[in-house]
Amino acid sequence: MAAYANSEHTKKALIETAGSLFAEYGVKAVTTRQIAKESGENIGIIHYHFGGKDGLLDAVLDYASEEWRDGRLERFVEEHAKLLENPLWHVEFLEKFVDYFYDMLLSDGKPLWCGTLIFQILQREGEISDRVYERISRSIIGLISGIYRQMTGDKDTENAYCWTMSLISPAVLMAVDSASVKRFSGTDKIPDSLIHKIKNIATINAAAGLTILKTRKLNND
Amino acid sequence: MAAYANSEHTKKALIETAGSLFAEYGVKAVTTRQIAKESGENIGIIHYHFGGKDGLLDAVLDYASEEWRDGRLERFVEEHAKLLENPLWHVEFLEKFVDYFYDMLLSDGKPLWCGTLIFQILQREGEISDRVYERISRSIIGLISGIYRQMTGDKDTENAYCWTMSLISPAVLMAVDSASVKRFSGTDKIPDSLIHKIKNIATINAAAGLTILKTRKLNND
DNA sequence: GTCTATAATCCGATAGAC
DNA sequence: GTCTATCGGATTATAGAC
Numbered sequence: 001m002a003a004y005a006n007s008e009h010t011k012k013a014l015i016e017t018a019g020s021l022f023a024e025y026g027v028k029a030v031t032t033r034q035i036a037k038e039s040g041e042n043i044g045i046i047h048y049h050f051g052g053k054d055g056l057l058d059a060v061l062d063y064a065s066e067e068w069r070d071g072r073l074e075r076f077v078e079e080h081a082k083l084l085e086n087p088l089w090h091v092e093f094l095e096k097f098v099d100y101f102y103d104m105l106l107s108d109g110k111p112l113w114c115g116t117l118i119f120q121i122l123q124r125e126g127e128i129s130d131r132v133y134e135r136i137s138r139s140i141i142g143l144i145s146g147i148y149r150q151m152t153g154d155k156d157t158e159n160a161y162c163w164t165m166s167l168i169s170p171a172v173l174m175a176v177d178s179a180s181v182k183r184f185s186g187t188d189k190i191p192d193s194l195i196h197k198i199k200n201i202a203t204i205n206a207a208a209g210l211t212i213l214k215t216r217k218l219n220n221d
Numbered sequence: 222m223a224a225y226a227n228s229e230h231t232k233k234a235l236i237e238t239a240g241s242l243f244a245e246y247g248v249k250a251v252t253t254r255q256i257a258k259e260s261g262e263n264i265g266i267i268h269y270h271f272g273g274k275d276g277l278l279d280a281v282l283d284y285a286s287e288e289w290r291d292g293r294l295e296r297f298v299e300e301h302a303k304l305l306e307n308p309l310w311h312v313e314f315l316e317k318f319v320d321y322f323y324d325m326l327l328s329d330g331k332p333l334w335c336g337t338l339i340f341q342i343l344q345r346e347g348e349i350s351d352r353v354y355e356r357i358s359r360s361i362i363g364l365i366s367g368i369y370r371q372m373t374g375d376k377d378t379e380n381a382y383c384w385t386m387s388l389i390s391p392a393v394l395m396a397v398d399s400a401s402v403k404r405f406s407g408t409d410k411i412p413d414s415l416i417h418k419i420k421n422i423a424t425i426n427a428a429a430g431l432t433i434l435k436t437r438k439l440n441n442d
Numbered sequence: 443g444t445c446t447a448t449a450a451t452c453c454g455a456t457a458g459a460c
Numbered sequence: 461g462t463c464t465a466t467c468g469g470a471t472t473a474t475a476g477a478c
Contacts, residue, residue: 007461024345026247032454042463047455049461116344123337123400124245133404161405162391162418166426169390170383176394179344183354184382197383204433205387205426212425228443252471263445268473270443445478452471460463 011049011059013039016111019060023113023120023178027057061121061132064114067104068136076100077143084150091207097147098203101168105175106195112188115175144168152214159213167206170198232270232280234260237332240281244334244341244399248278282342282353285335288325289357297321298364305371312428318368319424322389326396327416333409336396365389373435380434388427391419 017039021030032053036043050056076097083093105115121132144167145160154160174181174190181190238260242251253274257264271277297318304314326336342353365388366381375381395402395411402411 010461026249026341026345028247029249031452033452043454044456044463045461053454119398120247120341120344122398123341124247129400133400137401137404158412158415158418162415162422165391165394165419166422169394170386173386173390173394173397177340177343179350179354180358183358191379194379194383197379198386201383201387201426201430201433204429205422208425208429209422212422231443253473254471264472265445265474266443273473443478445476447475447477449474450472453469454467455469456467457465458463459465460461 007049010041010045014041014046014049014056015060015063018056019064019117020111020113022057022060023117026120032056057128060117061128064110064117065132065136067108067110068140073101073104073140074143077147084147087151090151090210091203093147094206095203098167098199098206102171102195102199102202105171106190107192112178112181115172116178119176140168148210151210154213163206163209163213166209167202170202174198228270231262231266235262235267235270235277236281236284239277240285240338241332241334243278243281244338247341253277278349281338282349285331285338286353286357288329288331289361294322294325294361295364298368305368308372311372311431312424314368315427316424319388319420319427323392323416323420323423326392327411328413333399333402336393337399340397361389369431372431375434384427384430384434387430388423391423395419 014035018030018035021035021038032043032046035056036046046053046056050059080093080096083089083096118132118136121129122137123129141161141164144164145157148160148163149155152159178188182188185191185194235256239251239256242256242259253264253267256262256277257267267273267277271280301314301317304310304317339353339357342350343358344350362382362385365385366378369381369384370376373380399409403409406412406415
């Protein structure tokens with residue numbers, strides 16, 4: 001089935017070229033001609049495979065977000081739910097969770113543009129943005145806020161949101177800001193040593209944050 | 222000078238409308254007709270005042286980044302440099318710095334789109350992006366990394382970068398991700414109680430991070 | 443300074459050959 | 461499945477009236 005294989009190759013080349021260009025210049029700023037030229041394909045084939053530029057964007061977003069929609073993060077939390085039951089095991093849970101979550105965001109082999117493009121789409125209003133938000137942002141924030149509630153018993157929404165942000169924001173910012181990563185490291189890959197350090201700090205900060213939010217009652221001081 | 226006043230009013234209306242639209246849909250996706258229509262002005266006047274769409278973008282970026290280019294953050298650090306000399310005063314310095322920096326990012330009265338647009342421009346390659354990076358990102362990261370070096374004596378670039386990220390990333394992410402703020406709070410304004418909590422956590426985390434990076438030698442474990 | 447009509451360019455989509 | 465020529469529409473920029 002050489003024809004089929006070639007067809008898949010064509011689609012993949014279009015998706016990866018389009019995603020990289022979309023993330024850097026914005027979806028509207030990139031022309032189908034430019035995508036065709038840079039991927040070595042032609043304009044007509046975009047409409048044949050994806051029905052047009054909008055269909056190609058859908059395919060690109062599916063590609064960029066697949067590991068965030070297959071439920072693997074939820075499954076990871078379920079598999080380690082036992083560690084949430086005893087406060088003595090909370091730091092161990094946080095270590096494991098940060099390790100898994102930060103790897104998903106920063107070193108899962110996906111191109112750097114994926115996070116940047118998802119972020120870009122989230123900024124605009126409309127149906128695509130709402131879909132991406134529901135399936136990714138909202139489910140992650142909901143999951144981590146649930147972990148916070150289970151660990152602390154604190155029902156305060158803002159406390160949960162703050163704790164979630166202090167846990168994930170260094171990684172999310174790096175995943176979303178591919179330009180800074182390139183400018184700092186000089187490459188398209190975040191150095192492993194940097195990921196290792198940032199995981200360490202995030203784990204310790206998250207553990208400290210638990211205590212602070214529980215004891216200081218930040219909402220009342 | 223009614224004519225002059227009107228002219229300034231026209232320019233301001235164009236800048237604010239354009240900035241808001243640029244941030245949400247991407248610079249290329251917004252047409253000069255749309256800017257003219259939504260601001261109540263006309264297309265011709267954009268070219269009269271700004272020389273075209275590119276000139277308008279320059280003006281918008283100047284407006285969005287003015288407090289980051291006037292040296293007030295550097296001046297703030299200079300004025301409190303005494304607190305860096307004695308480790309006993311470091312937490313006090315961090316409290317004051319986080320308070321000042323987070324207010325600059327999150328509640329200085331500037332519209333929410335400013336951070337989002339600056340971030341968008343930083344993602345693309347080219348002269349404008351490099352200029353924004355040098356004048357804003359690089360100067361902030363350099364300033365805070367310098368504070369880290371002065372406090373710890375640690376010359377490691379990655380350690381300084383990690384510490385800087387863990388200090389600023391919650392605020393930067395909120396400043397840059399206006400869509401999340403709107404979705405979480407339901408308004409265009411970040412709730413003061415949320416800013417207060419996030420400042421608190423950031424200060425404590427930064428103080429803890431100092432100790433960790435100094436003692437644990439994260440680069441070697 | 444402000445506005446409108448128009449010129450020159452470029453885009454997404456498609457028809458139809460191969 | 462792949463490619464090219466072309467159509468209709470939209471965009472920026474501008475010329476010129478007021």
